[in-house]
Amino acid sequence: MPRATRKSAKETAAAKATAARRKYWSAEVTKKSSALDLEPHVFSLPGAKAIAQSLKRSADESTHRKAGAFQSAMSMLNFYINRAGKNLPEARKRVLNAAKEELRKLYGRA
Numbered sequence: 001m002p003r004a005t006r007k008s009a010k011e012t013a014a015a016k017a018t019a020a021r022r023k024y025w026s027a028e029v030t031k032k033s034s035a036l037d038l039e040p041h042v043f044s045l046p047g048a049k050a051i052a053q054s055l056k057r058s059a060d061e062s063t064h065r066k067a068g069a070f071q072s073a074m075s076m077l078n079f080y081i082n083r084a085g086k087n088l089p090e091a092r093k094r095v096l097n098a099a100k101e102e103l104r105k106l107y108g109r110a
Helices: 009-023 025-031 048-060 070-086 090-106
Strands: none
Touching: 025 090, 048 090, 070 090
């Protein structure tokens, strides 16, 4: 039976770099979504209403979304909340969940 070979330092560093790129793929989605052209730092805006208005603007102006504007905006907001997960502070999570309600109001779905 062949013995296991150890990876060189160069191979280990390359593997770590690849893992790091894979680990943060969701950050890339929020920056360069193929569904919506988001305004920079939309999810760090101070209020729920501002976040909802920005998402609505992006969804309404988008020419390459597959679903309706409301569904695209809500999906992006849910994606961000779900990917942030346990790293999202409770206060921020409340603001983002309030943005969902604001988005529903803006689209007349409340």
